[in-house]
Structure formats: C-alpha cells, structure tokens
Amino acid sequence: MAQAAAAIDWAKVRADFPLLTRQVHGKPLIYLDSANTGQKPAVVIDAVDDFYRRHNANVSRAVHALGTEATEAYEGARGKLASFLNVRADELVLCSGTTFAINLVAYSWALPRLQPGDAIVLTRMEHHANIVPWQLVAERTGAVLKVAELDERGDLDLDQLYSLLTPEVKLLALTHVSNVLGTVNPVREICRRARKQGIVTLIDGSQAAPHRALDIAAIGCDFYAITGHKMAGPTGTGVLWARREHLQAMPPFLGGGEMIREVRFEGTVFNDAPHKFEAGTPNISGFIGLGAAVDYLSSIGMANIEAREQELLAYATGKLSQIPGLRIFGEAREKAAVISFLVEGAHAHDLATLLDLEGVAVRSGHHCAHPLMHHFGVPATCRASFAFYNTFDEIDAFVTALQKVRTLLL
Structure with a gap:
C-alpha cells in the first residue's frame, strides 16, 4: 500500500474539475466511474x-x-x-x-x-x-x-x-x-x-x-x-x-x-x-x-494521488462490507481503487440505473472482460472506481443510496 498522502488540500484539487459541480436528476453528481474515463481539470x-x-x-x-x-x-x-x-x-x-x-x-x-x-x-x-x-x-x-x-x-x-x-x-x-x-x-x-x-x-x-x-x-x-x-x-x-x-x-x-x-x-x-x-x-x-x-x-505528485486513492478504497471497502448480501469481487493483496460488486437478488444494470437516479454514476456490465465474468459465474457486475478528486462524503452518500436502492429491489 502507498505511503500516507502529503498535506494536500483535496477540496481545492476537486475544485479544479468543472464537471464535478453539476447535478444529475436533481442530485449532486457523485462520479464513481473513473476507471471508464477520468474527468478533466480546467487546465486541460x-x-x-x-x-x-x-x-x-x-x-x-x-x-x-x-x-x-x-x-x-x-x-x-x-x-x-x-x-x-x-x-x-x-x-x-x-x-x-x-x-x-x-x-x-x-x-x-x-x-x-x-x-x-x-x-x-x-x-x-x-x-x-x-x-x-x-x-x-x-x-x-x-x-x-x-x-x-x-x-x-x-x-x-x-x-x-x-x-x-x-x-x-x-x-x-x-x-x-x-x-x-x-x-x-x-x-x-x-x-x-x-x-x-x-x-x-x-x-x-x-x-x-x-x-x-x-x-x-x-x-x-x-x-x-x-x-x-x-x-x-x-x-x-x-x-x-x-x-x-x-x-x-x-x-x-x-x-x-x-x-x-x-x-x-x-x-x-x-x-x-x-x-x-x-x-x-x-x-x-x-x-x-x-x-x-x-x-x-x-504537480500533485503520483505518490500523493496513489495514497489518497488508497485511503478512499479502504474507507469504501469497509462501508460496503457492512451491507447485507453485498459481494465484492477481488480482494487482491495489492489493489487499486476499484470495487466491483453485486447485491444478492439484484441485477447489476438495475442497481446502476437506480443509483443514477440518486446522482451516483457507477458502471455496470461485463467491463470488456467476458472471460473474467465467466470465471466468477456472473454475467455482469457493478463497479465503483475512485479517483483522487472523490471524497469520503461522496462515499457515504453512495453507500446511503445503495442501501436505498437495495431496499427497492429486494
């Protein structure tokens, strides 16, 4: 695991990304799909x-x-x-x-x-x-x-x-x-x-x-x-x-x-x-x-980025692990800030669709990895992927939204 992050004002870093200020379906956007594509800072x-x-x-x-x-x-x-x-x-x-x-x-x-x-x-x-x-x-x-x-x-x-x-x-x-x-x-x-x-x-x-x-x-x-x-x-x-x-x-x-x-x-x-x-x-x-x-x-430092994302990963993993019936795919000894998951009894696409209505953007599907899905015996998973511009408050809101969605589906 990476070393502890340097003293960086992560709220100021987040403010560099214009898209992260928008709303989706009347809710503040929580973008957890950076493994799909990363958001762009204003300088880019x-x-x-x-x-x-x-x-x-x-x-x-x-x-x-x-x-x-x-x-x-x-x-x-x-x-x-x-x-x-x-x-x-x-x-x-x-x-x-x-x-x-x-x-x-x-x-x-x-x-x-x-x-x-x-x-x-x-x-x-x-x-x-x-x-x-x-x-x-x-x-x-x-x-x-x-x-x-x-x-x-x-x-x-x-x-x-x-x-x-x-x-x-x-x-x-x-x-x-x-x-x-x-x-x-x-x-x-x-x-x-x-x-x-x-x-x-x-x-x-x-x-x-x-x-x-x-x-x-x-x-x-x-x-x-x-x-x-x-x-x-x-x-x-x-x-x-x-x-x-x-x-x-x-x-x-x-x-x-x-x-x-x-x-x-x-x-x-x-x-x-x-x-x-x-x-x-x-x-x-x-x-x-x-x-x-x-x-x-x-300018931020890749070591600082890795450390920040490891902190977010550890926090999100702990929170998600407490949700009944939730299965996390992949618990490697060294792991990047990606969590693929399913909730028992709910289809990945249904989860992602309802999470989107709560303003939470996660990816659902086979993630261009059919052989890996076959290995786990599932057609698809949801994937929450984190970047240094995400926050612990966003993770809390994601978990709250997921618990709400789980109640609707089960």
Whole structure:
C-alpha cells in the first residue's frame, strides 16, 4: 500500500474539475466511474481551447508561425510523457489509445514473426483489447493462446503463470492493473522472469498510469501501452512505448503522410521511428491537452494521488462490507481503487440505473472482460472506481443510496 498522502488540500484539487459541480436528476453528481474515463481539470480543457483559438495548424508540415507553434506543443507533449514514464521520447509512439497500441504490436511485431506452434500467454483478467488482437493474430499465424488463471482472492496465480512459460511462448501480454478487480500485478518480477527465458512482454498500463508513479525502464518490459483519457487527458490519445530495437525492426502499421521520407511509385523510404508509425494528421489538440494533464498530475505528485486513492478504497471497502448480501469481487493483496460488486437478488444494470437516479454514476456490465465474468459465474457486475478528486462524503452518500436502492429491489 502507498505511503500516507502529503498535506494536500483535496477540496481545492476537486475544485479544479468543472464537471464535478453539476447535478444529475436533481442530485449532486457523485462520479464513481473513473476507471471508464477520468474527468478533466480546467487546465486541460483550457489547453485544448487555447490551441484552437490561438495556434491551430497542422504539425511537421508548415514553416509558418502557427505550424511551428503547433509542432513544438505537440512534440513537447511527447517529451512530457517520456519524463512521466521515465523513457526516451523517441521510443514513444503517439496513438489513439491502448487499443490502437496493442493492435500496432499485434500487426507490426507479432504477425510477421509468429508461426504455427508458437504461443502467446494472456491472463484471465485481461480487457478485451488485450485478448481480441491476439486471437486475430493467432488465427492468421497458427499460433495458440494460453491463459494464466487467478486465485480465490483475485491475484494472478504466479506458479501457474510461470509453468506456462515454455519454449514455444514468444509473447506474454498482461495488464498492470485489472480494470475489474483492481488487482495490481507484479509486472517487474514477471517481466524479469520472462526476459530470462527470451519471451517478449507487453503490459497494458491503462489502469496504472492514472493512479501510480510509473517507471517503465525499471519494469523491464518490451512494450507498454497507456490511454490518455483515463489519466485526466482528452479522449483519442494514448502512447505505445517500445524498446528501440523493436521499433526499428517493425514495419509500419499504417501508410500515408508524415510517416515517410520519400515516396516514389517504385518504392517508399519510411521515416525513423516513432514517426513511421504516426501516419496522417494526429490528434494535435488532444496531445496538447494530455501534456497539460501530465503537468497537472505531476504537480500533485503520483505518490500523493496513489495514497489518497488508497485511503478512499479502504474507507469504501469497509462501508460496503457492512451491507447485507453485498459481494465484492477481488480482494487482491495489492489493489487499486476499484470495487466491483453485486447485491444478492439484484441485477447489476438495475442497481446502476437506480443509483443514477440518486446522482451516483457507477458502471455496470461485463467491463470488456467476458472471460473474467465467466470465471466468477456472473454475467455482469457493478463497479465503483475512485479517483483522487472523490471524497469520503461522496462515499457515504453512495453507500446511503445503495442501501436505498437495495431496499427497492429486494
């Protein structure tokens, strides 16, 4: 668990988020769906607005002032992300999010390399974005998928995982933090083990980047993917980090403008990585906003954010555990601020719908994790996910609303 949070005025931090002041169905909004998408502070909204009002131009194409300003701001965001992740800027591919990043690895790294008899190892807790691309690659190459299972607490069964790492395994792809259970996987240990056996590793960091300090160099993976909209940035932004040797060896995934040096009908000379993977006009304003989000999160301190969210998680877990018939899914030894739950006799969608009428926003459904739902024998759960801008009073109001809803349904 994280250390105690520094002396931060969390009420002042919360005031940075304009949307959190609104009402829903005549009730103050209690937003507990940050694992789905994070809310945006005013500095991020202002950065996007300022770009379109004062600097709007395409990047890397024009020598006029606006073009220079746009390019500097866009590449500046790449530099901020590199510092945030402790990697080199020329190892970061800017893309639309984790889904695109994983597909880039699937089609540009895995598809040209895998052969019949090769294997890819995944885990039971993966998001569909870290399952479906590998299924598609397996179908086209003759490779097979192997699945690492969980224990009764929702922790990854490391002994079983390591038993799967046999010589035919070429890739291990797993999440850093489960979007359903909140389980924090020991990715540094896992990647070290895989690397000793010559297995390439990809980490889905979507649920880690918004909530904890990241040091990708220390993790020791080959690929790491994050999504910007979960970490207070705009939608349609994300990053793939890859070891330089992989980026240099991988062919382009998409063709078009900006990813080239010279085009002739006889053939094309591609740009250097990472730009050879960034065809077309990018989401310029989005990445400028993501750069502002990185500055904002860094100003608070990721260690402080993690500590605050751990306090909220502990408080909410204690409160929910007192509700009769409520089942919490996932009690991992190390867990992020996510609680998936069901109330006996009530469907997840009914719970979420009635909670919404009380102003409480939680997610219901399979959370893009069908195999995990099958593991628990349920079609869906409700999920309350917390961020540093939430409050203990909100948790109390959520619990009160849940008790009211439970009475209505049972």
